[in-house]
Structure formats: structure tokens, C-alpha cells
Amino acid sequence: xxxxATVRKTSSDKSPAETLWDLAREDMAAVDALIxxxxxxxxxxxxxxxxxxxxxGGKRLRPLLTVSTAAMLGYKGTSHHKLAAAVEFIHSATxxxxxxxxxxxxRRGKKPANLIWGNSxxxxxxxxxxxxxxxxxxxTDSMEALGILSNASSVIAEGEVHQLAALRNLKMTEAxxxxxxxxKTAALFAAATEVAPVISxxxxxxxAALRDYGLKIGLAFQLVDDALDxxxxxxxxxKSVGDDFREGKMTLPVIRALKTASDEERAFWRRVIVxxxxxxxxxxxxxxxxxxxxxxxxxxxxxxxxxxxARDALMVFAPSPWRETLADLADYVVERIS
Amino acid sequence: xxxxATVRKTSSDKSPAETLWDLAREDMAAVDALIxxxxxxxxxxxxxxxxxxxxxGGKRLRPLLTVSTAAMLGYKGTSHHKLAAAVEFIHSATxxxxxxxxxxxxRRGKKPANLIWGNSxxxxxxxxxxxxxxxxxxxTDSMEALGILSNASSVIAEGEVHQLAALRNLKMTEAxxxxxxxxKTAALFAAATEVAPVISxxxxxxxAALRDYGLKIGLAFQLVDDALDxxxxxxxxxKSVGDDFREGKMTLPVIRALKTASDEERAFWRRVIVxxxxxxxxxxxxxxxxxxxxxxxxxxxxxxxxxxxARDALMVFAPSPWRETLADLADYVVERIS
Numbered sequence: 001x002x003x004x005a006t007v008r009k010t011s012s013d014k015s016p017a018e019t020l021w022d023l024a025r026e027d028m029a030a031v032d033a034l035i036x037x038x039x040x041x042x043x044x045x046x047x048x049x050x051x052x053x054x055x056x057g058g059k060r061l062r063p064l065l066t067v068s069t070a071a072m073l074g075y076k077g078t079s080h081h082k083l084a085a086a087v088e089f090i091h092s093a094t095x096x097x098x099x100x101x102x103x104x105x106x107r108r109g110k111k112p113a114n115l116i117w118g119n120s121x122x123x124x125x126x127x128x129x130x131x132x133x134x135x136x137x138x139x140t141d142s143m144e145a146l147g148i149l150s151n152a153s154s155v156i157a158e159g160e161v162h163q164l165a166a167l168r169n170l171k172m173t174e175a176x177x178x179x180x181x182x183x184k185t186a187a188l189f190a191a192a193t194e195v196a197p198v199i200s201x202x203x204x205x206x207x208a209a210l211r212d213y214g215l216k217i218g219l220a221f222q223l224v225d226d227a228l229d230x231x232x233x234x235x236x237x238x239k240s241v242g243d244d245f246r247e248g249k250m251t252l253p254v255i256r257a258l259k260t261a262s263d264e265e266r267a268f269w270r271r272v273i274v275x276x277x278x279x280x281x282x283x284x285x286x287x288x289x290x291x292x293x294x295x296x297x298x299x300x301x302x303x304x305x306x307x308x309x310a311r312d313a314l315m316v317f318a319p320s321p322w323r324e325t326l327a328d329l330a331d332y333v334v335e336r337i338s
Numbered sequence: 339x340x341x342x343a344t345v346r347k348t349s350s351d352k353s354p355a356e357t358l359w360d361l362a363r364e365d366m367a368a369v370d371a372l373i374x375x376x377x378x379x380x381x382x383x384x385x386x387x388x389x390x391x392x393x394x395g396g397k398r399l400r401p402l403l404t405v406s407t408a409a410m411l412g413y414k415g416t417s418h419h420k421l422a423a424a425v426e427f428i429h430s431a432t433x434x435x436x437x438x439x440x441x442x443x444x445r446r447g448k449k450p451a452n453l454i455w456g457n458s459x460x461x462x463x464x465x466x467x468x469x470x471x472x473x474x475x476x477x478t479d480s481m482e483a484l485g486i487l488s489n490a491s492s493v494i495a496e497g498e499v500h501q502l503a504a505l506r507n508l509k510m511t512e513a514x515x516x517x518x519x520x521x522k523t524a525a526l527f528a529a530a531t532e533v534a535p536v537i538s539x540x541x542x543x544x545x546a547a548l549r550d551y552g553l554k555i556g557l558a559f560q561l562v563d564d565a566l567d568x569x570x571x572x573x574x575x576x577k578s579v580g581d582d583f584r585e586g587k588m589t590l591p592v593i594r595a596l597k598t599a600s601d602e603e604r605a606f607w608r609r610v611i612v613x614x615x616x617x618x619x620x621x622x623x624x625x626x627x628x629x630x631x632x633x634x635x636x637x638x639x640x641x642x643x644x645x646x647x648a649r650d651a652l653m654v655f656a657p658s659p660w661r662e663t664l665a666d667l668a669d670y671v672v673e674r675i676s
Contacts, residue, residue: 043500097465101458120439123461124498127435130465131492134472138485146484147476154469160462162381 015336016328017059020068023325027067027081028060034085038132049113049125054092062192063088065217065326069196069210072322079140079199083149087192089133090153094160094188096126101164102247145195152191159183168248168274170258177252178219181226186218193217209316213326216310221333223303226251227296230287242283248273252302254286256295265289300334307334353674354666355397358406361663365405365419366398372423376470387451387463392430400530401426403555403664407534407548410660417478417537421487425530427471428491432498432526434464439502440585483533490529497521506586506612512593516557519564524556531555547654551664554648559671561641564589565634568625580621586611590640592624594633603627638672645672 014022021028039050063084070080099112100119114122130153137146163180166172193214197207227233229244230253244251250273258269268285272278290296310330317323352360359366377388401422408418437450438457452460468491475484501518504510531552535545565571567582568591582589588611596607606623609615628634648668655661 041496041499043496043503045499045503046496094465097461101461119457120502121499123435123439124495124502127432127468128492128495128499130468131488131495134484134488135492138481138488141481143476143479143481146472150469150472150476154466154473157462157466157469158379158381158384161379161383161459161466164458164462165381165383 016325016332017061017064020064020325020329023321024064024067024071027071027084028064030078030081031060031063031067031084031088034081034136035088038085038089038136039129041128045117045121046125046128049096049117049121050092050129052110052113052116053095054088054129060088061221062091062188065189065214065329066192066196068322068326069193069213070200072317072320072326073196073200073202073206075196075200077199079142079145080196082136082140083145083195083199084192086133086136086149087188087195089129089136090149090156091188093126093130093133094156094184096122096129098160101160102243140199142195142199144198148191148194148198152187155183155187159185159187163249166250168276169250170269170274172250172255174252174255177250177255181219181222182215185222186215189218189221190215205316209313213310213313213330216306216313217330217333220303220306220310220330223252223299223306224334224336227253227299227303230290230296233296233300245272245283245286246278248276252299253290253295256298257290257293260293261289303334307331354663354670355399355402358402358663358667361659362402362405362409365409365422366402368416368419369398369401369405369422369426372419372474373426376423376427376474377467379466383455383459384463384466387434387455387459388430388467390448390451390454391433392426392467398426399559400429400526403527403552403667404530404534406660406664407531407551408538410655410658410664411534411538411540411544413534413538415537417480417483418534420474420478421483421533421537422530424471424474424487425526425533427467427474428487428494429526431464431468431471432494434460434467436498439498440581478537480533480537482536486529486532486536490525493521493525497523497525501587504588506614507588508596508607508612510588510593512590515588515590515593519557519560520553523560523563524553527556527559528553543654547651551648551651551668554644554651555668555671558641558644558648558668561590561637561644562672562674565591565637565641568628568634571634571638583610583621583624584616586614590637591628591633594636595628595631598631599627641672645669 035054039054040047066084066087067080096113099114100122112122113125117125134146134150137149140146159180159182162176163184166176166180190211191214194207194211197210224232226244229241229251231241243249254269254273258266261269268282268289272282272286307330311327314323314327373392377392378385404422404425405418434451437452438460450460451463455463472484472488475487478484497518497520500514501522504514504518528549529552532545532549535548562570564582567579567589569579581587592607592611596604599607606620606627610620610624645668649665652661652665
């Protein structure tokens, strides 16, 4: 007997990311092979460390976006594989450097490379991967794609320095915050999707649409990340929360909560963020303040708004399974719970 | 009354580097202006930190080589300024990262940036300068020059990781050492001079000659640096010596001295380099071992050999003030005392 029609498939359903992976399986296998090939070096420490971070898979969301948008446009060459691998190398290089900068204890659920091989190795292998990204881009012979990704790279670094300079500063504004996440996160998503119409030689309108799609996905992605760091909308505090809090990183939830904070709450934020004087119970208090101010809710709502705009940006393209899955991915970025 | 003819001018004489600076004054002013312009950012920490390292001048040996070799070839465009600034940015980025990796206490006679602004700022501003180097290269629209410099960048990082992995390892061979200095130092000199014939659209023979010139200058430069870190051939130990010794860096003088070391000397090197168990008097002992083994002498001789080869490489070009000064610069790199 078949199940009642009202029973909806849930956990067995594929996420849009998984559907996109299925559609792009061959392309992503080519990207994986390139990544593995280009992280090799006779200096054994390089592939060992790179394997830990890059070789182990992961979501590969950014390169997936590059090959999927290229596929949607009917691109027939192989430059999209090289650019996708380059995008993942740039992302990996920033992760390796972020680990040293943030002193984080977990990266993709694993011990970060710098805690295994040391800060120096993480810095230098990050530099290596970054340079290898440019080697790959040169091979595509597309100066326009190179310009987009090299520009994104300097914008990312600028955003990271901006974030560093704003650490533990309660005066950080919402505009500052948006500027930081646009630079440190959304710029690479935007570049990852903009290069597809460039190598496919599509009109400016499509290039602008895909740049916008990537940018909005990136903004939504970071907003969700920043809400999840305080447990998101769920009530229980998981294991991987509180990193931003401990580092004194000024993210939108805190900026929003500060706007309506009482004197007592403001004193609390000053102590934990500015003075970095934190007790084990403080994270729970912080979350309760964020919730009562509706700050996590409003952060997620802003993410949903960007996600909807990302979906809209795709509507200049003809309907196709690629377009639909890329549109669904915009929702998924907001709905993911980790 | 005039001075006797036998009195030779000494300290008032210009070094070949100064003569080259005079010849290239206008080009170097353009490079300086570009460097200053492209290290700007609304994120104030970036220009502040960059100014400390890049803005303050310095020898600018690498960009000087780029504009001088281009001038020798009669290059008429402006791409050599952009490539020269890019070369200096790549060099500065590696210095910022090296400061964090080496934990050095002095850089160009000043306190290193990481001891003023912190390791995180040095890592991220290094990334920014590195990305800005690629922005500049993209503007030249020369994919060939971009390929040369992006390849040099990954080779540099590879050399830095190799050096890190070989730290405190008495088994490091002379071949390992040559491979490290060729990558970490000579590759950028070679790229700095190779891009000139490329943008000048000169035949392969001239490209190979200038690449060779830069490579040999770079090898000579690093060999001298490594001898100077133990005081060079002078008897007195200056203030800026002993960095390599303290870090346990295996440079040619130590590798050469180990070849003929007695059991007692070998035990000494094991204690100070492998075990990093160093007393204040040990540097002096190290220098005496290096001297009695003739290791500083033979390191300087090898530098002189590369310097002569650099000079020879230029002989495919017609005589000109540029060629003569570039040839003299090869000697100067070895004769400099700091």
C-alpha cells in the first residue's frame, strides 16, 4: 500500500544544494580533480595541509555556483572548471588566514590547520593557494575574469581588515557591518557567478544579473551565519556557537540589540565586548538580550529579503532546471541550520 | 689647490644602485606615485600599515630593475611602472608575512609592522597588497607578464614553506638550500627583469638573458644576506646579525661548516640549531666555527660567481649607460655591506 498523499517527504528529500551537485556532477568531478592536481608540490607540507582543508571536500558552494551558472548559460569550454577551482583556492586561502586571525578552534567541524601545523604554515600555504588561484586564472586567458577575481581578492582583504579594525567597537554601525560582509563574504560569491557570463560572452544585462545573484546569496549567507553564531532561531545553544561573541566581533544581531538596549544591557555589552571580560554564563545572557530585542529574528528576515532578491535576479534567464535549482538554492542558503 | 691625483674619491662616489636611481629618476617617481595611490583604502589601518613598510621608500631594488631593464630595451609605454609597483607590492606582502613567520625584531631598520599593529593586521594587509599587485597587472593587459608574476608568486610561497619545513634540520643539503633561495628570493628578481622584454615584445633570447640576469642577481643577493647574518667577512659582529642563527634557519654557511665539523662542533650545532638551546656566547662561537671552516668565505665566493654570471647575461645587449650600470649593479649586490 502506498503512503497517504498527505505525507510529505522531508528528510529523504534532496536539498537544492544536493540537486545542484547532482546536475553538475561531471563538472564538479573535473573541478575536484583540478583542485587536487594544483595543490600538489614537492614540498610535502603543502599538499598535507591543503588536503586537510581543501582536499576533504566540504560544500564547495562557490565553485558549484561558478560551474552551475556557466552550465545554465550553455557554456561549452573548460575555463569554468579552472575558474571554479581558483575560486575555491581563494576561499581556502582566506580560511587559512582567518584561522590564524580569529584564533578559532573549529573549522568545517575539524581542528583548524594552524592548530596542527602552526600559524606559519597556515599563513604560507594560504599564500601558496592564493598564488595558485592566479596561475589557474592565467590559463583561462580571460583578462576580464582575472580582473573580476583579482578585484574581489583585494576587496575581501579590505573587508577583513575593516572587520579587524572594528573588533570590540560598540559604535560600529549597521552601514559599517553591511560594508564588511559585502566585502569579506559577498564579493567572492558575486565574482564566482559573474565570471560565468564573462567567459560565456553573454550581454552585460546577464552579467549584471548573475553578479547580483551571487552578491545577494553571499549577503544572505553571511547574515544567516551571524545569526547562527548565537543559535539562530532555535532555542538550544549548540556546540559551534559563540565564536563571534568570544572574539568581540560586532555582527548585526548585536548592533540591532544595542539600538534598544537599556543602560543595564549596554553595560553588559560593554563588559563582554569592549573589555572582553566574559564569564561562562554570559553567552546565554547575550542570547536572551538578542531574542528579547528581536535581533536574531530581524537578522534572519534581512537574510530572507536578500535571498528573495537573489531569486528575482535570475528571472532574466529562460526557465530551465539549472535556473530553478539555482533559485531554490537562494532559499536554501537561508533555511540551512548549520 | 687641487687635491693630489692619487686621492681617489670613495665615500662621495655613487654606488651603481644610486647611478641607476639617477638614470631612472622619472620612472621611479611614477612608480612611487603608483605605489602610494594603490595602497590607499577607506579602511585607514591599510594605508597606515602599508606606509610604514612600503611608503617609507627603501631601496626599491626590484622595481628599479623592472624599469631599468625596460628602459635599456627602449620600452615606451607605461606598463613597466605598473609591473614595477606590482613587484614591490608582492615583495612587501611577503615581508609582512615573513615578519609574522620569523618573529623578527627589525625590518629595514625599523620595528616590524606586526609588533606595532599585531600579527592579524600584518597578515591581512599583506593579503591586500598581494591582491592589489594583481589588480595592477590586470591593467597592463599583458597575460604573459601576469603569468610570469603569478608563477613567481606561487614559487615564492613554495620556497617559504620549504624553508619552514627545513627549519632546525641539520640534514638540509646544499641542493635543498639552493632550491629554497632560488624560490623564495631569486624567483621574484627573475620575474622583475623578465617582464621587461615581454612587454617590450623582444625576442626569446633577450627574454632568457634578462630572466637569467635577475635570477643570478637574486641568488647572489640572498647568499650575501646569509653571510651578512653572521657578520660577513668583517670581524666585528654588528647589531643586525644572528637572526638566522636564533631561528635555526639552515643557511649555506652552516651547511658548509657542518661538512667538515668535528664531533665537538657537530654537538654544538645540534644543541643550538636542533634543540634551540642557545646561550648569549653561542653566536660568537658559531661565527668562529664558520670562519675556521672558511664557510663565510666560500659563501661570498659563490655569490661573486653568480654576480659575474649576471653581468655576463647582459652581454647579448648593445652597450649603453643602462647596460653598464645594470652590470655594475651585479657587483654592487655582492659588495654591499648591509
